[in-house]
Amino acid sequence: MDVRNKKLVFWFVRVDDEGYPEIARCTEREFATILAGISAGGMYCPECGTVHWPDGVPPPF
Numbered sequence: 001m002d003v004r005n006k007k008l009v010f011w012f013v014r015v016d017d018e019g020y021p022e023i024a025r026c027t028e029r030e031f032a033t034i035l036a037g038i039s040a041g042g043m044y045c046p047e048c049g050t051v052h053w054p055d056g057v058p059p060p061f
Contacts, residue, residue: 017047024049 037051
């Protein structure tokens with residue numbers, strides 16, 4: 001928990017621009033959006049930190 005902001009913070013590993021793993025953080029809301037997108041058939045893009053949709057798969061939200 002981020003005590004100063006009193007927000008739940010998620011830490012995860014992603015790949016940086018050079019292909020090396022790095023530790024990143026996101027808020028509960030950002031993590032929920034990423035998880036919902038992956039669960040609905042999207043693919044998480046570690047380069048930009050968002051969920052992308054393959055051709056023919058419409059975003060559910």
